[in-house]
Amino acid sequence: MAIATGNPAGTPAGGQTGSASVMQRYYRRFTALERVMHAALMLTFVGCALSGLPLLYADKPWATTLARILGGFEGAGLIHRICAFVMIVVFTTHVATVFYKAIAGGRLMKILWGPDSMVPQLQDGIDIWRNFMWFIGRGPQPQFDRWTYWEKFDYWAVFWGMFIIGGSGLLLWFPVFFSKLLPGWMFNIAALVHGEEALLAVGFIFTFHFFNGHVRPAKFPMDTVIFTGRISEHEMKGERAVQFERFAREGRLAVDEAPPPTAESRWFGWVVGGTALALGILAIVLIVYSIFS
Amino acid sequence: MRAICLQSTAVANPRALHGNPMITVRSIAAICALVVPLLVSAAPARLATPAPAPVAGVNETCLMCHADKDAKSAAGKSIAVDTAKFTASVHGELKLKCTDCHADVSADKLPHPEKLKPVNCATCHDKAVKEYAGTVHAIARKGGNNVAATCIDCHGTHDIKRPKDPTSPTHHLNLVATCTKCHGSEAVMTKGKLPSGNIGSKFDDSIHGKALKSAAAMSAPECTDCHGAHSIHPKSDPQSKVSRARIPETCGSCHKPERDAYMKGMHGKLRQDGVLASPGCTDCHSAHGIQQHETPKFQTEVIKECGNCHTEYISTYRDTFHGQVTALGYARMATCASCHGAHEVLPASNPASKVSKQNRLATCQKCHAGASANFASFDPHANKHDKARDPIYYYAAKFMEFLLFGVFAFFGIHTVFWLYREVREKLAGRNGKGGH
Numbered sequence: 001m002a003i004a005t006g007n008p009a010g011t012p013a014g015g016q017t018g019s020a021s022v023m024q025r026y027y028r029r030f031t032a033l034e035r036v037m038h039a040a041l042m043l044t045f046v047g048c049a050l051s052g053l054p055l056l057y058a059d060k061p062w063a064t065t066l067a068r069i070l071g072g073f074e075g076a077g078l079i080h081r082i083c084a085f086v087m088i089v090v091f092t093t094h095v096a097t098v099f100y101k102a103i104a105g106g107r108l109m110k111i112l113w114g115p116d117s118m119v120p121q122l123q124d125g126i127d128i129w130r131n132f133m134w135f136i137g138r139g140p141q142p143q144f145d146r147w148t149y150w151e152k153f154d155y156w157a158v159f160w161g162m163f164i165i166g167g168s169g170l171l172l173w174f175p176v177f178f179s180k181l182l183p184g185w186m187f188n189i190a191a192l193v194h195g196e197e198a199l200l201a202v203g204f205i206f207t208f209h210f211f212n213g214h215v216r217p218a219k220f221p222m223d224t225v226i227f228t229g230r231i232s233e234h235e236m237k238g239e240r241a242v243q244f245e246r247f248a249r250e251g252r253l254a255v256d257e258a259p260p261p262t263a264e265s266r267w268f269g270w271v272v273g274g275t276a277l278a279l280g281i282l283a284i285v286l287i288v289y290s291i292f293s
Numbered sequence: 294m295r296a297i298c299l300q301s302t303a304v305a306n307p308r309a310l311h312g313n314p315m316i317t318v319r320s321i322a323a324i325c326a327l328v329v330p331l332l333v334s335a336a337p338a339r340l341a342t343p344a345p346a347p348v349a350g351v352n353e354t355c356l357m358c359h360a361d362k363d364a365k366s367a368a369g370k371s372i373a374v375d376t377a378k379f380t381a382s383v384h385g386e387l388k389l390k391c392t393d394c395h396a397d398v399s400a401d402k403l404p405h406p407e408k409l410k411p412v413n414c415a416t417c418h419d420k421a422v423k424e425y426a427g428t429v430h431a432i433a434r435k436g437g438n439n440v441a442a443t444c445i446d447c448h449g450t451h452d453i454k455r456p457k458d459p460t461s462p463t464h465h466l467n468l469v470a471t472c473t474k475c476h477g478s479e480a481v482m483t484k485g486k487l488p489s490g491n492i493g494s495k496f497d498d499s500i501h502g503k504a505l506k507s508a509a510a511m512s513a514p515e516c517t518d519c520h521g522a523h524s525i526h527p528k529s530d531p532q533s534k535v536s537r538a539r540i541p542e543t544c545g546s547c548h549k550p551e552r553d554a555y556m557k558g559m560h561g562k563l564r565q566d567g568v569l570a571s572p573g574c575t576d577c578h579s580a581h582g583i584q585q586h587e588t589p590k591f592q593t594e595v596i597k598e599c600g601n602c603h604t605e606y607i608s609t610y611r612d613t614f615h616g617q618v619t620a621l622g623y624a625r626m627a628t629c630a631s632c633h634g635a636h637e638v639l640p641a642s643n644p645a646s647k648v649s650k651q652n653r654l655a656t657c658q659k660c661h662a663g664a665s666a667n668f669a670s671f672d673p674h675a676n677k678h679d680k681a682r683d684p685i686y687y688y689a690a691k692f693m694e695f696l697l698f699g700v701f702a703f704f705g706i707h708t709v710f711w712l713y714r715e716v717r718e719k720l721a722g723r724n725g726k727g728g729h
Contacts, residue, residue: 058620072622135710184670196693217715
């Protein structure tokens with residue numbers, strides 16, 4: 001959930017200029033608000049997933065057990081609604097932030113286009129092609145700018161999901177009210193897409209997002225950048241050399257340079273991220289088990 | 294050495310009379326040997342005539358031997374008769390003589406033969422015995438099943454009491470225990486080739502079983518209220534009170550409003566048209582394990598019974614929130630009966646049906662207060678596989694399938710290739726972070 005932020009107001013570059021070769025420079029990648037929003041989104045997503053999954057697989061014994069752990073149908077329903085509400089608040093906050101930056105910050109064009117924008121562009125198509133070429137050994141590892149195509153996909157998947165799952169969820173939450181405005185068959189569709197889209201979201205986040213962001217060999221077992229907000233120069237040059245060079249050119253490196261992540265923020269990332277990772281993998285195991293049993 | 298067969302142990306071991314009917318008493322052997330050594334050879338059985346004039350001292354004569362509570366047969370079985378119990382029994386009360394039942398024994402021809410005929414209850418109770426003769430127990434016994442119940446298994450022997458007597462094994466409150474002596478015993482059921490011996494515990498946990506232990510016990514049913522007493526037939530026999538055909542009538546003898554509603558409903562109408570496959574009371578409520586219909590367990594389990602026949606409807610129901618929540622075991626959501634009714638279930642085409650066009654909104658409003666006509670146009674059985682019935686729903690489902698397949702296919706391939714590349718890079722010593 002990060003949007004082009006331009007130059008986030010931050011402390012000037014710290015003194016970590018690296019007297020020794022082991023010393024790493026770090027650059028700010030996510031603002032505190034973005035990190036908090038990711039954490040909130042993550043926790044509410046896991047909450048919605050675990051409290052909703054028993055319904056999708058209600059005929060499986062594990063579903064009954066999981067529902068009971070979460071306080072039965074009433075308890076799981078309450079957790080689901082609380083998480084959904086917080087998630088909607090997070091999403092709304094984000095959209096409001098983007099609008100604020102676009103209008104009050106005068107950065108509308110940078111948000112809509114260019115290397116700092118989340119909007120998919122021709123470069124993303126080229127990146128997908130190059131990445132596949134690299135996968136099959138027909139080219140060098142491509143270098144990316146600030147946002148890779150898979151990160152953009154994740155970002156817009158949240159938008160899509162918020163409208164589809166959030167919208168259908170509200171319909172199902174307040175059927176008597178919404179049926180004053182909508183025909184009955186809309187609720188059939190709402191129930192269908194709520195479940196299917198949720199399955200897509202859960203299946204995607206807990207496998208591909210985890211793989212892309214965390215468990216692939218280069219990041220294994222976890223990339224804590226979303227929790228610490230800081231990316232090392234080494235990592236930036238290894239995967240986002242285009243961004244590194246552009247930021248160097250634009251003089252933004254010095255502005256974004258930050259002290260290394262604190263032990264606390266790393267620890268937070270490990271515990272909270274690790275828990276979400278474990279619960280997500282559990283959800284995948286349950287889904288896969290249910291599909292094949 | 295012969296002795297009269299008297300069985301005071303019959304209640305505890307009802308089959309003993311038939312298993313070892315003729316017993317010799319060791320303890321009185323010496324006396325008999327001295328007194329009547331030559332009378333033993335052939336003692337022809339004498340048919341008893343009902344209610345003969347009392348002959349003073351017949352019972353006393355028998356009890357000379359049988360009153361000894363340590364009296365044992367040659368096989369070591371007790372042949373003692375508990376005088377007090379007999380006196381307190383209905384036959385004792387009527388001042389019957391031992392020989393009225395043990396008719397092949399004569400008090401003036403002792404000792405009596407070792408092999409006595411089984412007591413013939415029909416001598417007096419001919420109606421009951423005639424009834425019994427055509428029933429499941431008698432038929433089983435004729436077929437060689439020597440564990441099937443006879444008169445004494447339920448009524449006792451020397452201690453027979455009137456059914457009204459609270460100490461009688463055939464008293465309303467004792468009958469379950471009496472029947473489950475056999476029907477609650479896995480061993481007896483195995484011998485009798487009957488499916489299970491857990492009927493007693495099932496019944497005890499049932500609403501009838503619990504009622505039978507409540508203040509309303511006298512109006513709660515025990516076994517014979519449904520199965521009959523002397524007229525018990527297997528449920529496969531159409532004349533049985535618990536046959537498919539007769540169950541609604543049997544249950545309806547207590548549950549009249551439910552029976553009337555059932556008869557007006559589709560299932561009852563089918564029955565009246567001779568369709569025995571149409572569900573009756575026990576198909577939904579079970580027989581011995583009947584649960585209170587308000588319990589979540591019953592509410593959620595009974596859905597499966599409906600689904601046994603209405604397969605398409607249960608599968609579409611399970612696609613809805615109603616069906617998912619009840620599948621998890623929570624009964625707060627609508628079950629089949631919440632919308633369709635239970636006993637009075639009618640097809641939607643019938644205006645009297647709870648789900649007819651006329652009544653549907655009111656049915657929704659039972660749970661969804663303030664629901665509008667739009668609300669009631671929700672299809673609780675929309676079928677995502679049926680293009681003709683629900684085209685929009687069908688295409689929405691297809692779109693979702695396509696979307697899921699597309700995303701998982703693309704990222705599946707993407708991930709597999711990426712993993713392959715990164716593993717190779719790692720093995721080659723470049724860790725993928727290392728730049729160009």
